[in-house]
Amino acid sequence: MSxxxxxxxxxxxxxxxxxxxxxxxxHRLTALGFRSGxxxxxxxxxxxxxxxxxxxxxxxxIIRASDARCIELVAI
Amino acid sequence: xxxxxLLGMPNTGKSTLFNRLTGAAARVGNWPGxxxxxxxxxxxxxxxxxxxxxxxxxxxxxxYSDDERVVRHFLEAQPIDLLLVAVNAVQxxxxxxxxxxxxxxxxxxxxxxNMIDEARKLGMSVDTERLAAGxxxxxxxxxxxxxxxxxxxxxxxxxxxxxxxxQRAEAELAxxxxxxxxxxxxxxxxxxxxxxxxxxxxxxxxxxxxDKLLMHNxxxxxxxxxxxxxxxxxxxxxxxxxxxxxxxxxxxFGAAALQPALAGTPELLRGFIVEGLYGGxxxxxxxxxxxxxxxxxxxxxxxxxxxxRAAYLxxxxxxxxxxxxxxxxxxxxxxxxxxxxxxGTRVMRSRALRLLSMIVIPFSLxxxxxxxxxxxxxxxxxxxxxxxxxMSLYLLSFATAFITAxxxxxxxxxxxxxxxxxxxxxxxxxxxxxxxxxxxxxxRHFMARASKIIVSxxxxxxxxxxxxxxxxxxxxxxxxxxxxxxxxxxxxxxGIDEKLTIALIFGFVAKEVVIGAxxxxxxxxxxxxxxxxxxxxxGVQAYSFMIFCLIYTPCLSTIATLKAESRSLRxxxxxxxxxxxxxxxxxxxxxQTATRxxxx
Numbered sequence: 218m219s220x221x222x223x224x225x226x227x228x229x230x231x232x233x234x235x236x237x238x239x240x241x242x243x244h245r246l247t248a249l250g251f252r253s254g255x256x257x258x259x260x261x262x263x264x265x266x267x268x269x270x271x272x273x274x275x276x277x278x279i280i281r282a283s284d285a286r287c288i289e290l291v292a293i
Numbered sequence: 294x295x296x297x298x299l300l301g302m303p304n305t306g307k308s309t310l311f312n313r314l315t316g317a318a319a320r321v322g323n324w325p326g327x328x329x330x331x332x333x334x335x336x337x338x339x340x341x342x343x344x345x346x347x348x349x350x351x352x353x354x355x356x357y358s359d360d361e362r363v364v365r366h367f368l369e370a371q372p373i374d375l376l377l378v379a380v381n382a383v384q385x386x387x388x389x390x391x392x393x394x395x396x397x398x399x400x401x402x403x404x405x406x407n408m409i410d411e412a413r414k415l416g417m418s419v420d421t422e423r424l425a426a427g428x429x430x431x432x433x434x435x436x437x438x439x440x441x442x443x444x445x446x447x448x449x450x451x452x453x454x455x456x457x458x459x460q461r462a463e464a465e466l467a468x469x470x471x472x473x474x475x476x477x478x479x480x481x482x483x484x485x486x487x488x489x490x491x492x493x494x495x496x497x498x499x500x501x502x503x504d505k506l507l508m509h510n511x512x513x514x515x516x517x518x519x520x521x522x523x524x525x526x527x528x529x530x531x532x533x534x535x536x537x538x539x540x541x542x543x544x545x546f547g548a549a550a551l552q553p554a555l556a557g558t559p560e561l562l563r564g565f566i567v568e569g570l571y572g573g574x575x576x577x578x579x580x581x582x583x584x585x586x587x588x589x590x591x592x593x594x595x596x597x598x599x600x601x602r603a604a605y606l607x608x609x610x611x612x613x614x615x616x617x618x619x620x621x622x623x624x625x626x627x628x629x630x631x632x633x634x635x636x637g638t639r640v641m642r643s644r645a646l647r648l649l650s651m652i653v654i655p656f657s658l659x660x661x662x663x664x665x666x667x668x669x670x671x672x673x674x675x676x677x678x679x680x681x682x683x684m685s686l687y688l689l690s691f692a693t694a695f696i697t698a699x700x701x702x703x704x705x706x707x708x709x710x711x712x713x714x715x716x717x718x719x720x721x722x723x724x725x726x727x728x729x730x731x732x733x734x735x736x737r738h739f740m741a742r743a744s745k746i747i748v749s750x751x752x753x754x755x756x757x758x759x760x761x762x763x764x765x766x767x768x769x770x771x772x773x774x775x776x777x778x779x780x781x782x783x784x785x786x787x788g789i790d791e792k793l794t795i796a797l798i799f800g801f802v803a804k805e806v807v808i809g810a811x812x813x814x815x816x817x818x819x820x821x822x823x824x825x826x827x828x829x830x831x832g833v834q835a836y837s838f839m840i841f842c843l844i845y846t847p848c849l850s851t852i853a854t855l856k857a858e859s860r861s862l863r864x865x866x867x868x869x870x871x872x873x874x875x876x877x878x879x880x881x882x883x884x885q886t887a888t889r890x891x892x893x
Contacts (some may be wrong), residue, residue: 241357250350250387267609277717
């Protein structure tokens, strides 16, 4: 069952299965270590539908929900 | 002279390394076709002088961000003898790709594994020899923050530079295609396994605990505003007495040394030198304390990692304006002084986002405008309504900023195409050295870029108010007076008469001189001036004048900074014309409506 990154609850971890982003975003995500098969954890999300704070490997990243929607996850 | 380019991903401590290697020798260079500031410095290396250039942080040589384009353009257009690439030791897992891409360019590459101190603290170990063998280039572990490994890095760089005759393959950028990237990634992964050991479980860091508090959904924002209040107080309340001191110092020198020294010269020449040229120089100098202090504090906010947290906290609101949380910090600082706030937008790497922030910041009601408003409100409004009048001006300031952002956010050049995916570095304590260097570098930058425009502007206004020869300064017969007369058809419908127009012309130089200008124009001082203004203006006129003062062209120093930071005449012209148009419309609407309603 795949689901978007935005559906993760704070503290929950899952594995990236697919990234379907436009080229610029895809490039940035890859450079930051987003790759299918890698585990990713949601640490928290900001109030008022603000950005998500996620951890991938040793990198912490904030990403807007609109951008996070293109990252699909599967359970580990 | 041989030329070395310093590259690396964002958050690798690249700038710290640059400062460490070059000391205070860095200058902003001019490179054809490049719209961002690149610092360059000449440093001695292996018995020769070499030029070291700090390129913007990039994630990927083939990426689409503005910075990535700048770096590609630079590498294509400029002859380079060596690439020095900084990587973050803690994030080697994903940073090795960049040095590998760079090595494909056919230029000699030296890799500095920075932040080795942080890696050690996390229990990581990095085998630089294995990395060097695997990558086929020299690798040195360093800590730019504390200077560790600096000597070894310089030796390795000098040796590589001496050993390889500069040979530049044709169109190498085109050759290093995306197709090679998958291969590079596989190689990087294999190399990492053998050369880098990570502890299996990283224990909860201090950063994580701090984030729980500072990024908390309920506590995060109040703490952020508290922190901003602290910075604001630090910069502007600390800066004001120093500014006063400098102003008095400059005034004293002008009166005690400059005036007597020019005693034999004609009065007009003396006035030109003392009030025009020297006045311009002291205007530039007046900004030095706030810029230094602002960047001392900004260095702490930025290098500590808190600025990215501010982006997280404020994004929900700011993204609706087409801006982000970092713009909000600068907008807020603009309420102290627009000039350093505009310079501070450099932390935003997308040019579109930066330009949008820069067009919005001058609407912040800065402390100079506040002085004018306090004077006029004090003269014309009863103490009971005075605070409300001032508050309405603050609200208007927010409203104009908001309207401008919303109107421009979708226009060409202001619409950011860059994804909002920002790295959150761990919290770090900046060193005094980092803070100190930042403050002084920025001041030098401001003086180099803005002083010409500011001094010439002050001189022009002086000439306008003192010529033709023999007229009363700022009188009706001076060019400023004539200009004021000509502009009556435009400004009259706003309730702004000829004398107030002359004050506005002065206000173009700096808002704090508006009161001084009124004193000169009416030939009155202190209480007499207050009484005269209270008698000659009504409340509606005064408020209309204040609306205009708030919105129209920010001071000359702001314009000089807009020009220096945007490097675009077109943008500067827009940033000048738009507020003027908006100021006129707002004042016109207010004055016409209010006079009709009140029947005055």
